[in-house]
Amino acid sequence: MATETARQSIVEALASWDRPAAAKRAADAEKMRVEFVQRFPTAAWPTLPLEDYALGQDNLDTVSYWLEYKTLDIGSIKGGSSSKHLIYRRREDGTWRYPKEYDSPEQAWDTIRAGFVDMLKLADRSDFDGLDEIKALTGAPAVRTKLLYMYFPDEFVPVSSRAAIDHFLQVLGDESPSTSAVRGNRQLLSALRQIPELSDLTNQELGHFLYHWHDPRPSQRVVKIAPGERAMFWPDCLENSFICVSWDEVGDLTLYETKETFKDEFRKHFPYNGVERQVSRKANELWTLMELQPGDTVIANRGVSEVLAVGTVNDTGYVWRPERDQYKHTVGVDWDTSQAKPIAPVKGWATTTVSKVSAGLLRQITGQSPTPKPVDADARYLDLDAALHRRGQIVLYGPPGTGKTYIARRAAVWFLEGGSGSDQANAVLADDDLLKSREHALSLPSSDPMKATRLTRVTFHPSYAYEDFIEGFRPQQSVSGAMNLMLSDGTFKRVCNTAQQDPAHTYVVVIDEINRGNIPKIFGELITLIEKDKRGLTVQLPQSGAPFAVPKNVYIIGTMNTADRSIHLLDTALRRRFQFIELLPDSDLLEGHTVGALALDAFLDGLNDAIRQKFGRDKQIGHAMFFQHGEIIDKPEDFAAVFRYELLPLLQEYLFEDYAALADLVGSVIDVEAQRLAESANDPETLCEELANKFGSASA
Incomplete structure (x- = not known):
């Protein structure tokens, strides 16, 4: 019922x-x-x-x-x-x-x-x-x-x-x-x-x-697809209600049992001069046709500044049409030419046949955003939900810029609002303003200073101690003005005491940079009490002598930057009691976005390929480095600032100021003799061009 x-x-x-x-x-x-x-x-x-x-x-x-x-x-x-x-x-x-x-x-x-x-x-x-x-x-x-x-x-x-x-x-x-x-x-x-x-x-x-x-799909897919060079096949596409692309040599995509076997065949026909990331990107473009579902949106384009039509994928789906002389890969689309118009140039369209269209670009073209769908199907949040219910505590770990804190914030509010079964929780994931509003409401302190809020955030650091987290003696000024040592409850103890008196509600503690603290010292006897089957068991705290238990309605979400410290170096007892969920760089989020001549996804993939070979996967660069205020950067000036003041210092740290090694990594933008950024790279457009040459910004 x-x-x-x-x-x-x-x-x-x-x-x-x-x-x-x-x-x-x-x-x-x-x-x-x-x-x-x-x-x-x-x-x-x-x-x-x-x-x-x-x-x-x-x-x-x-x-x-x-x-x-x-x-x-x-x-x-x-x-x-x-x-x-x-x-x-x-x-x-x-x-x-x-x-x-x-x-x-x-x-x-x-x-x-x-x-x-x-x-x-x-x-x-x-x-x-x-x-x-x-x-x-x-x-x-x-x-x-x-x-x-x-x-x-x-x-x-x-x-x-x-x-x-x-x-x-x-x-x-x-x-x-x-x-x-x-x-x-x-x-x-x-x-x-x-x-x-x-x-x-x-x-x-x-x-x-x-x-x-x-709809259980996380969101409506919106892509642009060019119907041939200078849209040479557009009249055919419009008349027959489909969109078509080339790469005919690989044949009917439905005959490949997996995407990987398709990629192997694609590589044989289109090696792209041995640039593997280029092979992968182009193979992904073609395979997108297999992933489109009825109801998804396709924008047909001519060049970088003209929209020919906006269409909706129909029930025909992907069809290989061997009777065509060329451009035999097709997808059924019902077209609406009322949206045909010139638009501001989208530089990324010059280098792609098939690419994702961001919500911002879709708004510019149609005045609408992608149709919202329930976000609860997003595997990251469902995995997190399952892990919290199974273990009680998780750590989101990965290289810098992979969205660990971003996801932890949303996950905490989403979980407190009811998780996957709640429309209100799903709305939080889809709306930043609503997220901030609910996050603020859940973090409002009570009039009673001894009571904790349902959402508590702390950041571990080398000076953070057991006394801050559980309990300890702190200097406090008495009425007479004298300073005395007084026993005070720490953050986590207050959360547990409040949650024990309020079993009908869930409480979440978010610990940023959990690996920067001395975890065995901070957690103390808590390392045993947080285990799922030990919840509710009481121990006597050594300083106050008071009984203490971790109730079942308290959950912990930690974040950990693997560039600082590998997961394998963590305390064994902690690793055994937390579930670890890895977040890795996702260049797909940058697909179709360029700054000057540089395709951001190609740059991120190429740089991370080199970093993995030199330092391992923990030191990779995350996609979030190229976001500002929730939007992907699109100006060479903004990219140059990120490169100079965020990315370059991180790479210099990895390489211990070895500028020859740095030049091997990022190319001619480094002046090895002067041990600094090359003079030519001070111009943002030139910086983007030189990095594009190094990391193979694709041509269509």
Whole structure:
């Protein structure tokens, strides 16, 4: 049964839903489902040949191809490895891949096919509980669930992903996790059918509505794609409702079982003079076409300063069109040419065919921001949520500039507001102003100085001590003016005492730079008490003699800069009691952004490649170094300031002022003899040009 909050949210979502458009979409999907059943009737399964089932062949009229690529609008299972289908053929060498317990593809297919036959027979008898007991199909939950909907559309809802099913159950208020994708799907359908406002929707319409109401994807994807040099194929794209790109030599992307095997093939055809980061960036551009989903936005551009149209990815999705002479990779897009216009030059578009479009740029082009979606599906926050509930305390660690404090702040407020099951918590992640407001409210001190706030932030440093954190004697001035040593509670002790008296609420302590303090000395006996199974146990504190316990409703989020100290050098007892979540540089966030001639993602990748080889992964440079006030820098002057006053001093520290080594790392912008920045690099535009030459800013 859905909660009242979920039901009210559903009613509001129904009011904004384009029901007629959804009905047409559902009718088209139903027509495709019927075609599938006619092509592969249940009676054909006992003798279905492997060649009619598997991916990786020239034959595209197979069960697996239909399920993954021809029926995208029916519980999409697109993406990931082809192993989800249990058996498939490798495109590059023609070998068959199947579970290791089988001796041959023939034996594997005989057993897997028998499993599908048993599944269809059980479902036909409405024995749905037995569907998960078929051992041969254990490794194919998404395929199993989608097939069941295809043949029994009245008994299932078209949602195949276990993660999506659990997401929808959670936002409906069902706290009991599903034990399998099939059972979860039935559980979801039952919950939806108990909501009167949804009673007249078909199961296919329910599937579409769920993604309109509470899409589990973290955000709408917005990309720009150039339809050929100087948009030479734009008339064709507009007339036939698609966008097209080149790199035809790699062939149909749907025939690659993983992104990595695709990249290996891409590298053979497009080595880009052996510059691996260039190969990776360009391969990622092409693979983006496989990742686009219905509802995503595509901007067609000509050059760096003209928008031809803004479109919406439709249910056709990615299609390889061998009948075309060139530019055979396509994605179905419904175009709107009313947004066609000249725009201020976007320098990054000169070096990319496919690239992400930032929220700021989208606003400039359309006056709108990307459609907000629930942020609770963001893996970082879900991992953090799970870790806190499992261990009680975590440390976010990684190189400088990877967003550790940024995420810790948001995670703390999000967690205190209810986490993944709360719309209010999700709104905090999406809105900086709301975050600051809630952070301030949760940190407001009580009128009682002995009481702690629900959100407490401290920063460890070499002078921080047990007396600051737990308790200790401090000098205090008496009424007479004399200074006396008085026993005082530390920050964490106050939090624990307050939380113990307020068990209905959660309390979070954020410890920045946790590795800069003497952790064994600061934590003392607390190192034992924070363990999950020791929460609530009481010890006698050595100075006050008072009993002390860490209640279950207190959680700790720490941050740690690995450039200062490796995780392996931390106290063993601390490592055993905290869960560590690594945050690494993410150049994808900088994709499509340039300063002068320099592509920021290429610069970050190239610099970090060199740093990893020289110093290891802990010393890398984070993407956050190129953000100012929440936006990615785009002026050479701003980049030059970051390079001179933040990046260069850090690299000098790594290299112990060895300017020859520094020049090897960043190139001719360093004057080795003068042991300083080269004279030419004092000009921001020139600095960007020289770094672009060093780190291979790409040409399209």
